Amino acid sequence: xxxxxxxxxxxxxxxxxxxxxxxxxxxxxxxxxxxxxxxxxxxxxxxxxxxxxxxxxxxxxxxxxxxxxxxxxxxxxxxxxxxxxxxxxxxxxxxxxxxxxxxxxxxxxxxxxxxxxxxxxxxxxxxxxxxxxxxxxxxxxxxxxxxxxxxxxxxxxxxxxxxxxxxxxxxxxxxxxxxxxxxxxxxxxxxxxxxxxxxxxxxxxxxxxxxxxxxxxxxxxxxxxxxxxxxxxxxxxxxxxxxxxxxxxxxxxxxxxxxxxxxxxxxxxxxxxxxxxxxxxxxxxxxxxxxxxxxxxxxxxxxxxxxxxxxxxxxxxxxxxxxxxxxxxxxxxxxxxxxxxxxxxxxxxxxxxxxxxxxxxxxxxxxxxxxxxxxxxxxxxxxxxxxxxxxxxxxxxxxxxxxxxxxxxxxxxxxxxxxxxxxxxxxxxxxxxxxxxxxxxxxxxxxxxxxxxxxxxxxxxxxxxxxxxxxxxxxxxxxxxxxxxxxxxxxxxxxxxxxxxxxxxxxxxxxxxxxxxxxxxxxxxxxxxxxxxxxxxxx
Amino acid sequence: xxxxxxxxxxxxxxxxxxxxxxxxxxxxxxxxxxxxxxxxxxxxxxxxxxxxxxxxxxxxxxxxxxxxxxxxxxxxxxxxxxxxxxxxxxxxxxxxxxxxxxxxxxxxxxxxxxxxxxxxxxxxxxxxxxxxxxxxxxxxxxxxxxxxxxxxxxxxxxxxxxxxxxxxxxxxxxxxxxxxxxxxxxxxxxxxxxxxxxxxxxxxxxxxxxxxxxxxxxxxxxxxxxxxxxxxxxxxxx
Amino acid sequence: xxxxxxxxxxxxxxxxxxxxxxxxxxxxxxxxxxxxxxxxxxxxxxxxxxxxxxxxxxxxxxxxxxxxxxxxxxxxxxxxxxxxxxxxxxxxxxxxxxxxxxxxxxxxxxxxxxxxxxxxxxxxxxxxxxxxxxxxxxxxxxxxxxxxxxxxxxxxxxxxxxxxxxxxxxxxxxxxxxxxx
Numbered sequence: 008x009x010x011x012x013x014x015x016x017x018x019x020x021x022x023x024x025x026x027x028x029x030x031x032x033x034x035x036x037x038x039x040x041x042x043x044x045x046x047x048x049x050x051x052x053x054x055x056x057x058x059x060x061x062x063x064x065x066x067x068x069x070x071x072x073x074x075x076x077x078x079x080x081x082x083x084x085x086x087x088x089x090x091x092x093x094x095x096x097x098x099x100x101x102x103x104x105x106x107x108x109x110x111x112x113x114x115x116x117x118x119x120x121x122x123x124x125x126x127x128x129x130x131x132x133x134x135x136x137x138x139x140x141x142x143x144x145x146x147x148x149x150x151x152x153x154x155x156x157x158x159x160x161x162x163x164x165x166x167x168x169x170x171x172x173x174x175x176x177x178x179x180x181x182x183x184x185x186x187x188x189x190x191x192x193x194x195x196x197x198x199x200x201x202x203x204x205x206x207x208x209x210x211x212x213x214x215x216x217x218x219x220x221x222x223x224x225x226x227x228x229x230x231x232x233x234x235x236x237x238x239x240x241x242x243x244x245x246x247x248x249x250x251x252x253x254x255x256x257x258x259x260x261x262x263x264x265x266x267x268x269x270x271x272x273x274x275x276x277x278x279x280x281x282x283x284x285x286x287x288x289x290x291x292x293x294x295x296x297x298x299x300x301x302x303x304x305x306x307x308x309x310x311x312x313x314x315x316x317x318x319x320x321x322x323x324x325x326x327x328x329x330x331x332x333x334x335x336x337x338x339x340x341x342x343x344x345x346x347x348x349x350x351x352x353x354x355x356x357x358x359x360x361x362x363x364x365x366x367x368x369x370x371x372x373x374x375x376x377x378x379x380x381x382x383x384x385x386x387x388x389x390x391x392x393x394x395x396x397x398x399x400x401x402x403x404x405x406x407x408x409x410x411x412x413x414x415x416x417x418x419x420x421x422x423x424x425x426x427x428x429x430x431x432x433x434x435x436x437x438x439x440x441x442x443x444x445x446x447x448x449x450x451x452x453x454x455x456x457x458x459x460x461x462x463x464x465x466x467x468x469x470x471x472x473x474x475x476x477x478x479x480x481x482x483x484x485x486x487x488x489x490x491x492x493x494x495x496x497x498x499x500x501x502x503x504x505x506x507x508x509x510x511x512x513x514x515x516x517x518x519x520x521x522x523x524x525x526x527x528x529x530x531x532x533x534x535x536x537x538x539x540x541x542x543x544x545x546x
Numbered sequence: 547x548x549x550x551x552x553x554x555x556x557x558x559x560x561x562x563x564x565x566x567x568x569x570x571x572x573x574x575x576x577x578x579x580x581x582x583x584x585x586x587x588x589x590x591x592x593x594x595x596x597x598x599x600x601x602x603x604x605x606x607x608x609x610x611x612x613x614x615x616x617x618x619x620x621x622x623x624x625x626x627x628x629x630x631x632x633x634x635x636x637x638x639x640x641x642x643x644x645x646x647x648x649x650x651x652x653x654x655x656x657x658x659x660x661x662x663x664x665x666x667x668x669x670x671x672x673x674x675x676x677x678x679x680x681x682x683x684x685x686x687x688x689x690x691x692x693x694x695x696x697x698x699x700x701x702x703x704x705x706x707x708x709x710x711x712x713x714x715x716x717x718x719x720x721x722x723x724x725x726x727x728x729x730x731x732x733x734x735x736x737x738x739x740x741x742x743x744x745x746x747x748x749x750x751x752x753x754x755x756x757x758x759x760x761x762x763x764x765x766x767x768x769x770x771x772x773x774x775x776x777x778x779x780x781x782x783x784x
Numbered sequence: 785x786x787x788x789x790x791x792x793x794x795x796x797x798x799x800x801x802x803x804x805x806x807x808x809x810x811x812x813x814x815x816x817x818x819x820x821x822x823x824x825x826x827x828x829x830x831x832x833x834x835x836x837x838x839x840x841x842x843x844x845x846x847x848x849x850x851x852x853x854x855x856x857x858x859x860x861x862x863x864x865x866x867x868x869x870x871x872x873x874x875x876x877x878x879x880x881x882x883x884x885x886x887x888x889x890x891x892x893x894x895x896x897x898x899x900x901x902x903x904x905x906x907x908x909x910x911x912x913x914x915x916x917x918x919x920x921x922x923x924x925x926x927x928x929x930x931x932x933x934x935x936x937x938x939x940x941x942x943x944x945x946x947x948x949x950x951x952x953x954x955x956x957x958x959x960x961x962x963x964x965x
Binding site: 311313316464465466468469477480483500503507511512 | 590591592593594597605606608611612626629630633634637638640641670671672674695696714715717718719720721722
Binding site: 643665677678 | 866869872873874875876878879881882883884917919920922923927929930931932934955956957958959962963964965
């Protein structure tokens with residue numbers, strides 16, 4: 008494979024594509040609302056109408072407005088006609104959508120690409136999502152895929168790649184927000200020898216589906232990002248650690264790796280250069296703690312997925328003791344775009360300290376649910392009220408939960424906060440990997456805190472005492488409060504134990520497990536106090 | 547050999563680089579409490595009792611796995627650490643079924659000693675009373691899971707010193723339990739050499755010699771120390 | 785000055801703590817000079833009086849009578865002390881707790897292991913019903929101080945009572961005073 012061949016594939020694919028494409032979302036969200044059957048009906052209708060020569064029905068990835076799925080979009084290859092988006096398409100609607108190509112009305116509800124839900128978005132990571140067939144490498148190549156890998160191999164030396172990423176200001180999208188360039192530089196500076204790249208796809212926060220969507224919708228993008236990372240740090244082997252609960256993502260990844268290998272875009276001497284890079288998938292068995300990097304490494308090595316104390320950090324001693332770069336799916340998915348458009352372009356997006364965009368899974372009581380990608384610095388109000396359309400119940404938004412079980416609840420009064428790493432941390436929550444759950448006034452915040460504590464209690468690996476036993480006790484205390492059996496003393500103990508678990512746990516799971524309690528105590532203490540009973544007996 | 551100088555509780559200490567804070571403190575005559583550390587096997591940093599405060603760091607760091615650095619200023623007994631340690635011990639007592647009165651290790655138990663050391667006169671957390679079992683299928687030894695605190699010392703001595711790796715951890719969270727073999731009765735695990743190192747290593751009465759009754763359990767930790775250091779000290783008999 | 789009113793109560797326990805208390809031997813005379821024993825299993829007094837200064841609670845809370853008595857004691861006592869491991873940790877009586885509730889315990893005891901005419905005792909007003917869980921005292925009523933030990937040795941009880949009589953803070957330290965078991 009050389010550049011000419013890549014460009015030839017690109018051209019061939021562009022020529023192959025028919026002038027009208029009916030994109031049918033077959034990512035997990037729409038699939039679960041019946042898009043496979045819709046797609047079959049669309050195909051049958053194209054045949055029935057005799058439009059086969061000019062029209063094709065394509066499986067594409069996530070079109071983002073998941074709450075209104077199944078989504079279907081009719082686009083013209085030449086871009087001479089405005090795309091038409093249909094929402095909540097049923098099998099009964101399918102034929103009418105095809106007939107509408109010849110004139111007439113489709114029965115499916117029309118979507119609006121100018122709706123704030125879409126209009127405020129800035130897709131970088133999701134730029135191909137919902138536009139290409141994730142199961143065909145040719146479609147990725149047709150939109151410029153793997154060209155950045157080529158450019159990196161022939162136009163950059165590894166240090167320049169690291170420098171580019173550093174200057175872009177990209178920070179870890181898994182939640183920590185550690186500067187990606189710095190992480191790359193650390194691994195790159197380790198003495199030459201066996202090094203690894205790991206893509207952390209063990210997304211496990213309740214309500215979060217950003218990484219799943221990226222892997223389902225544009226897997227090659229992640230592979231290309233990993234290969235570029237491998238070149239930059241001097242690694243020849245990558246692992247994608249993906250949870251078994253994501254079968255579609257795993258299937259798309261497997262297929263993508265096979266296709267990339269067939270085209271020699273992964274493997275030995277990529278693009279005829281001396282750079283070798285292979286990627287293997289490791290399927291996680293569903294332990295949330297395996298998203299923690301040291302536990303993840305143990306799991307990839309085939310051991311029990313327990314975290315270990317850091318230092319040494321994986322950058323120094325990771326997989327099988329070798330320097331290892333671990334990046335989250337979304338972080339890696341940003342890489343090809345940063346290389347393509349340049350660090351300066353990327354650094355102009357977002358805020359001073361949080362560059363670029365962030366993908367969120369907007370869920371909960373909000374009217375418009377789905378996947379959004381917005382520039383850093385967008386306010387929570389813009390996301391929740393404009394894009395999300397607010398909540399349907401009286402009293403409006405009560406709180407927004409970000410960061411999953413490690414995050415916190417941000418009260419409605421702070422909705423004007425800009426979404427960036429520092430601001431969210433200041434509010435007692437975290438950016439997290441991108442789960443964003445909107446709660447309305449009917450939500451009981453103590454119950455919310457208990458829900459997350461129940462989650463952490465079940466997901467603690469059990470290695471260190473504060474997390475193993477502390478989360479159990481915290482859950483019990485929250486239950487006691489909810490059952491109206493607790494007194495002021497219990498609330499004090501709850502708070503004290505929260506700080507203890509936070510300060511003494513071994514890994515991030517335990518350290519952040521009390522966050523949902525602490526943040527609800529900070530903003531909704533009254534709800535706890537209202538449930539307290541006067542202490543019985545005298546003291 | 548390069549030397550690092552540091553301060554622990556105001557005492558100046560000079561130790562070899564690469565030494566853990568726990569070992570450095572020991573050299574300075576300062577005891578940092580721990581339940582999962584055992585001389586001679588690897589450290590896991592699991593019990594969190596050895597957490598210390600280091601000036602300039604806002605995190606509490608486990609002394610067993612943190613190496614000394616030049617100029618470190620370490621505090622091991624601040625009120626915060628003391629309170630957290632007591633809570634840790636309370637959590638341990640409340641999560642298992644630790645009935646000193648009927649335990650073989652009564653009077654010779656590191657958990658019991660730790661409760662005394664942290665001044666625990668009662669636990670502020672409700673007891674969980676988990677339903678755990680007992681395995682006495684091994685002809686010489688037994689494990690009472692009620693008394694296990696998951697320090698994993700048994701696993702490490704068996705793996706790293708004896709080389710048998712009979713012990714391992716199964717499940718997670720509150721359901722976590724030590725298992726023998728592939729979760730078989732201990733007596734059926736062929737890999738077990740009946741060496742008894744796990745019995746010596748166990749800090750509580752969880753792993754015991756059969757036939758011992760309440761408070762009869764005596765441990766001889768020097769046995770383990772001998773096994774660990776015999777080769778380098780060229781002590782071929784004991 | 786009125787003498788200090790001392791009470792001791794015996795809940796779900798083996799009475800070993802009271803035995804240990806009696807092991808104080810001659811010192812009991814000194815104690816008697818300083819306190820009035822107003823309620824105790826070793827004294828024939830039918831009701832727990834009002835205005836008690838110090839009460840030593842032996843035993844865990846295992847049945848409804850235990851619960852009623854400890855609540856009464858709490859309400860009528862200034863300083864309530866968990867006396868011995870059963871009161872502090874629920875100890876041996878609580879070894880039935882992992883079975884889940886009272887029913888399987890009674891069935892195991894009286895039906896499965898019974899020899900002849902097996903039946904679960906049921907005599908309302910005479911045999912107090914078991915609680916589903918045996919609990920330490922402080923999980924059900926506020927406790928002011930803890931005196932662990934199974935039983936606490938006589939010397940420990942004496943040191944502790946001397947502290948209490950002097951009105952000192954009742955926080956124990958060290959192996960001699962604090963060891964469970």
